[in-house]
Amino acid sequence: MKTIMIRDDVYKKLLEIKGDKSFSEVIEELIKESLSVRRKKIEKYFGILNEEEARELAKEIEEMRKRTDEDIARKLSNY
Incomplete structure (x- = not known):
């Protein structure tokens, strides 16, 4: 387990979307979404x-x- 520091405004945004999830779960979901979006952007060039x-x-x-x-x-x- 690691401790990280984030700005107060970012903390408030995470807190708003957190619900019953842990901060780790929320951050992990955001990372997965980001990777998925990046993958889709790259995939549109496959096969050209x-x-x-x-x-x-x-x-x-x-x-x-x-x-x-x-x-x-x-x-x-x-x-």
């Missing part, structure tokens, strides 16, 4: 690229990473 487009994008990203690594290595070698 076909296999070929996904491969091309992955290849471009890998090439950009390689160039960036080379640029960084070159700049660091000057020091």
